[in-house]
Amino acid sequence: MNDQLIWVIIGMGIVTYIPRMLPLVLFHTNHLHSRIQGILKNVPYAILGALIFPGVLTINSDSYLYGIIGAAAAFIAAWLNLNVILVVLSSILVLYGFTFL
Amino acid sequence: MMPSPVLHREQTSGHWKKGIQAGLPIAIGYMPVAFTFGLLAKAAGLSLFETLGMSFIVFAGASQYIALSMIAAASGAAELILTTFIMNIRHLLMSASLKERAEEEPKWLRAFYAFFITDETFSVAATSPEKKITGSYLLGLGIIAYSSWVLFSGVGYMMGAGLPAALQNSMGIALYAMFIALLVPAAKKSRKVIALAASAAILNCFFSMIPALSGGWGIILSTTISAVSIEFFMKGDEKSE
Numbered sequence: 001m002n003d004q005l006i007w008v009i010i011g012m013g014i015v016t017y018i019p020r021m022l023p024l025v026l027f028h029t030n031h032l033h034s035r036i037q038g039i040l041k042n043v044p045y046a047i048l049g050a051l052i053f054p055g056v057l058t059i060n061s062d063s064y065l066y067g068i069i070g071a072a073a074a075f076i077a078a079w080l081n082l083n084v085i086l087v088v089l090s091s092i093l094v095l096y097g098f099t100f101l
Numbered sequence: 102m103m104p105s106p107v108l109h110r111e112q113t114s115g116h117w118k119k120g121i122q123a124g125l126p127i128a129i130g131y132m133p134v135a136f137t138f139g140l141l142a143k144a145a146g147l148s149l150f151e152t153l154g155m156s157f158i159v160f161a162g163a164s165q166y167i168a169l170s171m172i173a174a175a176s177g178a179a180e181l182i183l184t185t186f187i188m189n190i191r192h193l194l195m196s197a198s199l200k201e202r203a204e205e206e207p208k209w210l211r212a213f214y215a216f217f218i219t220d221e222t223f224s225v226a227a228t229s230p231e232k233k234i235t236g237s238y239l240l241g242l243g244i245i246a247y248s249s250w251v252l253f254s255g256v257g258y259m260m261g262a263g264l265p266a267a268l269q270n271s272m273g274i275a276l277y278a279m280f281i282a283l284l285v286p287a288a289k290k291s292r293k294v295i296a297l298a299a300s301a302a303i304l305n306c307f308f309s310m311i312p313a314l315s316g317g318w319g320i321i322l323s324t325t326i327s328a329v330s331i332e333f334f335m336k337g338d339e340k341s342e
Contacts (some may be wrong), residue, residue, distance in 0.1 A: 004178060005147070005151055005172070006150075006151060006154060007152065007160075007178070007303070007322045008178045008181050008182065008254045009139035009154050009155045009158055009159065011178065011181075011185075012155070012156060012158070012159045012164070012168060012182055013158035013159045013191050014187040015182055015183075015185055015186035015189065016150040016159050016160070016161050016164065016186075016189045016192070017215070017216060018194040019186075019190050019191075019192040019196065020189075020192040020195075020196055020215045020216060020218045020237035021196065021197075021211075021212050021215040021216070022193065023193060023196040023200050023269035023321055024196045024199060024200050024211045024212070024214075025208050025211050025212050025215070026196075027197060027200045032316075033137060035332065037201060038176055038332045039198075039329055039332045040197055040198040040201045040328075041196075041201060042201065042293075042297050042327070042328035042329075042334035043194050043195070043198040043222070043227075043324060043328050044198060044224060044227035045284065045287060045288075045293075045294045045297040045298050045301075046218075046229055046297040046298065046300070046301035046324045046327040046328045046331070047186065047191075047194065047195070047297055047301065047304070047320065047324045048223070048224055048228075048280050048283060048301075049259065049284070049297065049298030049299060049301035049323075049327070050302070050304070050305040050319070050320045050323045050327075051220055051224070051277075051280050051301060051320065051322050052277055052280050052281060052284070052298075052302060053306050054305065054306045054309050055277065055303035055306055056274070056277040059252045059270075059273040059274055059277065060270055060273070066270070066274075067274070067277070070271075070277065070278065071274070071278075071281060073278075073283040074274070074282060075234050075281055075285060076102070077278075077282070078139060078281055078282045078284075078285035078286065079285055079289070081286070082325060083128065083282075084225075084279055084282040084283065085125060085126045085127075085205065087276050087278055087279070087281065087282035088126050088130060088278045088282065089129075089131060089277050090278075091241040091275075091277075091278035091281075092227060092271050092272055092274060092278070093271075095142040095270075095271035095274050096267060096268060096271040098271075099226070099270060099271060100267070
């Protein structure tokens, strides 16, 4: 299928773009019920929960422990109000240190 | 008072810069993920052109990884495209949620920045302190993340397994650490945020055990159930502005 792979990639691009674009371009949110507006405002926090779990537990196929330690490091750093880059770097560093224990 | 044109231009470039700053952690987080994608793409037999092309045209991490494994398994074109669609239909939710806070701007501009919506750029934009989100902010944010994604796909393809395994492994935490960094400050201030994230996380853990709901569907279902039910259970618990 290699000759047509670039066409498949373009197809993948189109079906990925459409859901990204449609609501932003077509929605008329001024007419949306306040309940629905409330639900849409909830989406970012719900999605963050769903993105973190269970994904973070599977970053290392050997053990859940890596994900738990990395997430704990990130949580502590974020709790101390470090900015996002520092949270990311410190969790990488802690995990890197842990792999040598 | 109407802002003068000069002032307006300054504000716009300010949004642009803020977007780039906010996008830096994503760019860093994408490096290992894109690098690994490039490496796997080479292993799956893609050319450099196809590898860069996929990152350039699709720009969606998880579905690109899945596409590689399907290509390696000689899956058909329709199957690949349908799977990609199912994986990425969750962007509907993000796009709709973003629309709530998007500045009134021309449709072509919205259609343009919509391309850059990913789990990561959406999460950063949606949790940003800005009241209204502008096209300049989203483009700054999106383009820096996108550049890192495309660039490091190519680097991964060409440099292969040059990086020490221990470092590669530890860098897998990067994007999750970023999600945690976005969530914690909001969670410290609001019980509703904690309820939303915790319920969606628990639901998604259950859904992930059901093969038919793996990937895209699990995230869509858990996010929707949690966003809807918390809205009804905790109505008026706090007034978000």
